[in-house]
Amino acid sequence: AINSPQLLLLSGIGPADELSRVGVAPMHDLPGVGKNLQDHLDINVIHESAQPITYDGLTRPLKQLKLGLQYLLLKDGPATSNVAEAGAFARTDANAASPDIQFHFIPAYVIDHGRIKPEGHGITLHVCCLRPESRGELRLASSDPAAPPAIDPNYLAGEADLKVLIAGVRRGREIMAAKAFRPYLGAERFPGPDRQSDAEIAEFIRAAAETEYHPVGTCKMGADPLAVVDAELRVHGIAGLRVVDASIMPTLVSGNTNAPSIMIGENGAAMIRAAA
Numbered sequence: 001a002i003n004s005p006q007l008l009l010l011s012g013i014g015p016a017d018e019l020s021r022v023g024v025a026p027m028h029d030l031p032g033v034g035k036n037l038q039d040h041l042d043i044n045v046i047h048e049s050a051q052p053i054t055y056d057g058l059t060r061p062l063k064q065l066k067l068g069l070q071y072l073l074l075k076d077g078p079a080t081s082n083v084a085e086a087g088a089f090a091r092t093d094a095n096a097a098s099p100d101i102q103f104h105f106i107p108a109y110v111i112d113h114g115r116i117k118p119e120g121h122g123i124t125l126h127v128c129c130l131r132p133e134s135r136g137e138l139r140l141a142s143s144d145p146a147a148p149p150a151i152d153p154n155y156l157a158g159e160a161d162l163k164v165l166i167a168g169v170r171r172g173r174e175i176m177a178a179k180a181f182r183p184y185l186g187a188e189r190f191p192g193p194d195r196q197s198d199a200e201i202a203e204f205i206r207a208a209a210e211t212e213y214h215p216v217g218t219c220k221m222g223a224d225p226l227a228v229v230d231a232e233l234r235v236h237g238i239a240g241l242r243v244v245d246a247s248i249m250p251t252l253v254s255g256n257t258n259a260p261s262i263m264i265g266e267n268g269a270a271m272i273r274a275a276a
Contacts, residue, residue: 001247003217005034006149008219008228009140013238023143028237031229032226033219034149037136038252040212041155041257042128043165045172046108048186049121055083055108056121060194083108089130089255091169101168102128103175108178111190113210125176125184127168128212130254133158155209165209166201214257219240219247232271233264244268 008014012027015032019026049056058067058078069178071079083106087101109122136154141147171190176185187193191204219228219235228235229248235241246261253260 001037001218002149002151004243004245004247005138005218006140008033008182008243009149010143010145013235018139022140024140030228030236032228034138035135035226036220036250037138037151037269038132038134038152038217038218038249038262039136039153039155040128040214040252041132041134041161041209042126042132042212043169043209044190045127045169045176045188046092046109046111046190047123047176047188049107049123050184050186052121053107053184054121054123055081055106056117056192060116071167082245084126088223090168090171092164092171094160096128098132100254101171102126102130102255103172104128109189118189122189125172126212127165127172129161129164129168132252134161135217155214156206162202165205166198169201169205203266214252216249216257218244219243220250221248222250223269233268242268242272244272 004027005014008030009019010024012019012024012025013030015031016026016029055078058064067077067079070077080189085107086103088103090101090103091099093100093268103197104126106126108124109116109118110124110126111118134154134157136152136157138152139150141150173188175181176188190203190208195201213262221227221229221233223229223230227250229243230236233244233248235243235244244265246257246264249257249260
């Protein structure tokens with residue numbers, strides 16, 4: 001969803017006016033390339049752990065070596081975990097047709113994508129907005145192929161996205177307050193007990209929300225003016241060229257993007273073979 005539109009744009013396929021501004025000669029004016037960027041935004045409810053039973057502290061080199069050997073020799077231990085030990089889908093609106101938030105439960109501190117590692121042990125509940133209204137875009141920053149593109153995810157541009165995440169934080173707090181968790185949870189660290197109103201939670205979300213690494217949509221499939229590929233993933237107006245990856249999703253799926261991306265790859269490969 002990042003490199004595919006970037007490659008098309010560098011090749012002169014995309015919005016002609018934008019290409020000209022960065023010194024790329026337009027070869028085929030296709031306005032939708034790089035547009036319609038969607039991603040899952042995630043906010044964490046984090047508690048201290050009342051017991052040293054989490055994965056925190058297992059990242060020291062000697063400990064990692066021990067855990068790696070345990071996995072290789074015995075096929076057990078913490079290295080067998082995918083870290084996200086539990087998950088759930090839920091509705092913040094009882095009248096919603098389908099879930100609008102997804103939870104991931106992780107027995108460890110996850111702050112700033114794991115880059116910040118506090119002392120002690122923590123427990124993290126990820127709260128993800130499943131069906132964002134916000135749409136961003138990707139453009140070329142220059143005509144240099146080695147330069148990273150300019151990416152604007154435009155998170156929280158849709159007012160409903162913020163409302164869903166605020167409600168998701170409240171639901172996450174209800175889960176963490178369950179009786180079964182009481183022996184294991186210490187104080188809430190984030191958002192923190194001082195943030196209770198919608199405005200205070202919204203301020204925290206704007207400061208601390210993170211990508212769930214699910215970008216899609218920048219070469220979307222369809223027949224409208226911003227569509228980049230057709231139903232067989234062929235780039236509109238360019239013979240012999242297809243895009244086969246997550247960028248072709250017109251709308252972000254209500255869950256993880258790994259399995260749908262594999263499906264797109266499998267079906268795209270079948271289409272290419274059938275056309276050969």
